[in-house]
Amino acid sequence: MRALTITRYGDPDVLEVRERATPSPQSGEVLIRVARAGLNFSDIAARQGLYPDAPKPPMVMGYEVSGTVEQLGLGTIRFKAGDRVSAMCKFNGQATHVVVPEAQLTALPPQMSFDEAAALPVNYLTAFHILFHVGQLRPGDKVLVHMAAGGVGQSAIQLCRTVEGVDIFGTASAQKHDALRAAGVQHPIDYHSKDYAQEVLRLTGGKGVQWVLDPLGGADWNKGYNLLAPSGRLAAYGWANMISGTHRNVFHIAKEFLGLKRYSPMKLMGDNRCVFGVNMGNMWGEAELIGRHLDALMKLYTQGKIRPVIDSVFPLEKGADAHRHVQERRNVGKVLFNCE
């Protein structure tokens, strides 16, 4: 089998497709022949050595795949060889084959393409978990979505639109604003040319928003907190601001940590605000909860209420190009690998 390997920490050229032995499924596991694997922003951070959850190099990233069942381990009962599935994996997905516990597989509806199936798990589960499990999005809420043109951002926007009258503010580079408007963002904000916090306050008459979805981290969490209306929620689910170039920059990292705010329960109580964190990679083992989320998402998909936005599909051999594409902020929606 072939696997896109981060051979050492560094710029995108450290990525190489390497041959490795195809694993055999153990009891309760399934071997999948991978059709598509998702690229996630965490892969960029992992390549630079900035993602503590990732294994050490040489490593293969990949939190989600679509493909067909190739081999079944003992005791598996839900699938048979040849079934079309998607799966959540904790790494090793960006490869031609991956072994996954059966509980982490989902059968695909016939109309769902392998592209859509690999684009759905991480992005939609993250947005869904934030908006409908930890929090409860309500009609008329105002929501600020950062990295709005990215994979999670696009998913969050679609999920916001399933609730009546939600007013969406989305930050993205200016050239993506038409795509944001088409997706239903009423207030696209170019964070390169404007202070988005001032812009949100201007647009809300100083009242702020009920939700800030912030995977930027550091100083932006402070800015987001100050934009919350009473009973507003700040969801912290990433620290993209750590990435400042193609390599890790220790001065930049130190600056990010120094800018971090500490939230005391006393202050949260006094301010009537809520701050919470989400890391879906650490939730894959919560099969029952994730299964319920996926059922709800599949229902929304079959009702035509959500539809993964695919930016591009790169062959595994073009791993470096795929990383550069995201890092140079060119994507609108999900970037995938074709692993066939």
Ligand SMILES: NC(=O)c1ccc[n+]([C@@H]2O[C@H](COP(=O)([O-])OP(=O)(O)OC[C@H]3O[C@@H](n4cnc5c(N)ncnc54)[C@H](OP(=O)(O)O)[C@@H]3O)[C@@H](O)[C@H]2O)c1
């Ligand atoms: N906690 C979790 O469970 C979880 C799960 C999934 C993702 N996340 C986090 O959510 C965030 C979005 O992930 P994603 O996969 O949706 O992202 P993505 O699709 O890869 O988004 C990339 C886009 O982000 C914007 N961006 C903002 N800051 C950037 C930076 N420093 N370097 C490069 N691009 C930057 C760029 O668009 P613009 O220039 O248009 O803004 C870029 O095109 C990431 O921080 C990720 O780690 C967390």
